[in-house]
Amino acid sequence: MTLPTSNQRALNKMDRMLVGLDQALRAVVPHSNPTTRPLPVSDDTIPELSITESRHVAGLMRINHTGEVCAQGLYHGQAFSAKDDGVKAAMQHSAEEEVDHLVWCETRLDELGSHPSVFTPVWYGLSFGLGAVAGAISNEFSLGFVAETEAQVSEHLQDHIEQLPPQDQRTREILAQMDIEELHHRETALDSGGRALPLPIKYGMRWMANRMKAVAYHI
Numbered sequence: 620m621t622l623p624t625s626n627q628r629a630l631n632k633m634d635r636m637l638v639g640l641d642q643a644l645r646a647v648v649p650h651s652n653p654t655t656r657p658l659p660v661s662d663d664t665i666p667e668l669s670i671t672e673s674r675h676v677a678g679l680m681r682i683n684h685t686g687e688v689c690a691q692g693l694y695h696g697q698a699f700s701a702k703d704d705g706v707k708a709a710m711q712h713s714a715e716e717e718v719d720h721l722v723w724c725e726t727r728l729d730e731l732g733s734h735p736s737v738f739t740p741v742w743y744g745l746s747f748g749l750g751a752v753a754g755a756i757s758n759e760f761s762l763g764f765v766a767e768t769e770a771q772v773s774e775h776l777q778d779h780i781e782q783l784p785p786q787d788q789r790t791r792e793i794l795a796q797m798d799i800e801e802l803h804h805r806e807t808a809l810d811s812g813g814r815a816l817p818l819p820i821k822y823g824m825r826w827m828a829n830r831m832k833a834v835a836y837h838i
């Protein structure tokens with residue numbers, strides 16, 4: 620049956636809203652995503668950690684999980700407001716790739732007997748808003764924002780890898796794989812036309828990320 624054009628438009632808009640809502644819920648509700656790839660680890664043995672080590676690794680993984688929630692929010696926000704269909708599709712594709720990272724962080728937090736940040740919905744909402752603003756400014760700015768975000772995420776992943784207890788090879792391998800993929804996302808954004816952001820914006824992003832890291836480490 621062929622629907623009248625006006626009905627098709629209304630249905631498509633509703634479909635998009637429902638897809639957006641579904642994506643947002645999957646980003647903030649733990650264990651609501653099926654992962655397409657298993658944990659990137661060479662050994663299934665869970666490392667033995669002292670209570671202090673376990674708490675520290677859980678704090679680091681809570682930060683990384685928050686980073687992945689923010690990545691989801693940013694990409695969804697950019698896809699929401701991007702003016703170019705190609706950029707919308709690229710943002711959507713990147714968000715899908717980040718889902719595995721989100722699930723890997725959730726899994727490691729579970730293994731450590733810990734949990735994601737209680738402010739997860741807040742992190743998602745703030746990031747969605749930032750992404751939507753970036754997407755509305757221009758494609759070049761939006762892609763530049765992605766490139767800078769991924770570069771900063773890579774920096775903190777490398778910092779976390781250095782802080783891990785020597786025997787926690789499991790977390791080390793997960794973070795190393797995420798780092799490889801974040802840098803690939805950065806290159807893709809630059810190759811697609813992203814331009815370098817002004818320094819004050821870079822510093823502002825770093826300042827905000829540091830505030831979020833300080834909170835997410837604890838709760």
Ligand SMILES: [Fe+2]
Pocket residue numbers: 687690717720797801
């Ligand atoms: Fe990621």
Ligand SMILES: [Fe+2]
Pocket residue numbers: 690717769800801804
């Ligand atoms: Fe990424």
